[in-house]
Amino acid sequence: MVARAARATDLADLDGAVSNCFACPRLVSWREEVARTKRAAFRDQEYWGRPVPGFGAPDARIAILGLAPAAHGGNRTGRIFTGDRSGDVLFAALHRAGLANQPTSVAVDDGLTLRETRIFAAVRCAPPDNKPTPVERDTCAPWLHREVTLIRPTLRVVVALGAFAWAAWWPLLRDVYGQRPPTPRPAFGHGAHWSGTSAPALLGCYHVSQQNTFTGRLTPTMLDDVFARAKRLAGVD
Numbered sequence: 001m002v003a004r005a006a007r008a009t010d011l012a013d014l015d016g017a018v019s020n021c022f023a024c025p026r027l028v029s030w031r032e033e034v035a036r037t038k039r040a041a042f043r044d045q046e047y048w049g050r051p052v053p054g055f056g057a058p059d060a061r062i063a064i065l066g067l068a069p070a071a072h073g074g075n076r077t078g079r080i081f082t083g084d085r086s087g088d089v090l091f092a093a094l095h096r097a098g099l100a101n102q103p104t105s106v107a108v109d110d111g112l113t114l115r116e117t118r119i120f121a122a123v124r125c126a127p128p129d130n131k132p133t134p135v136e137r138d139t140c141a142p143w144l145h146r147e148v149t150l151i152r153p154t155l156r157v158v159v160a161l162g163a164f165a166w167a168a169w170w171p172l173l174r175d176v177y178g179q180r181p182p183t184p185r186p187a188f189g190h191g192a193h194w195s196g197t198s199a200p201a202l203l204g205c206y207h208v209s210q211q212n213t214f215t216g217r218l219t220p221t222m223l224d225d226v227f228a229r230a231k232r233l234a235g236v237d
């Protein structure tokens with residue numbers, strides 16, 4: 001896995017390679033079963049049923065780091081945060097922030113483009129109950145690390161959506177930036193902010209899951225504040 005990820009010379013190469021990854025037996029089995037059985041509302045659609053690559057600008061100054069694709073969202077459409085309620089909230093906020101050309105993300109051919117922003121997940125396959133195991137998280141990490149390496153020249157800020165993504169940052173900090181992670185690790189929280197010396201700033205944001213957005217734990221205003229702060233830190237107009 002590490003070798004295959006490390007061989008990717010650009011993002012297109014990486015996207016192609018990760019899309020053909022079969023390293024985690026439990027997740028391969030789950031993503032394919034979901035693609036076979038489908039949700040009733042999508043029964044006439046062909047599911048992607050594979051790992052979901054990152055999406056967005058190759059020269060991004062802002063990265064948004066999520067947990068993993070949703071079974072009937074990214075695992076169905078092939079684009080991260082696309083075709084589910086989490087994506088509806090996220091892309092509406094990115095559009096308000098001027099980082100997306102449209103407020104919706106429904107399919108890979110819907111015309112969506114991002115400005116200065118790239119979105120990816122710590123784990124590239126949809127996990128049962130949205131819970132990858134520690135082994136699956138670690139097995140998938142080289143894909144994330146390589147993607148960040150490829151956009152490292154421009155990347156200034158990473159928005160971690162939730163505690164899982166926040167925790168995925170520290171091994172990346174060591175592997176990609178050669179920095180020893182702080183001890184103890186800074187705690188995740190909405191609005192948490194960590195800055196290293198030569199690494200991008202890390203901002204914590206509650207995940208855009210329905211559990212948070214339907215209950216009001218994460219509001220559109222809170223998301224707007226996070227992206228305004230990310231833009232300021234990244235020097236994006």
Ligand code: SF4
Pocket residue numbers: 001018021022023024027028051123124125136139140141143
């Ligand atoms: S989770 Fe990552 S490492 Fe595991 S099969 Fe999917 S893409 Fe490969």
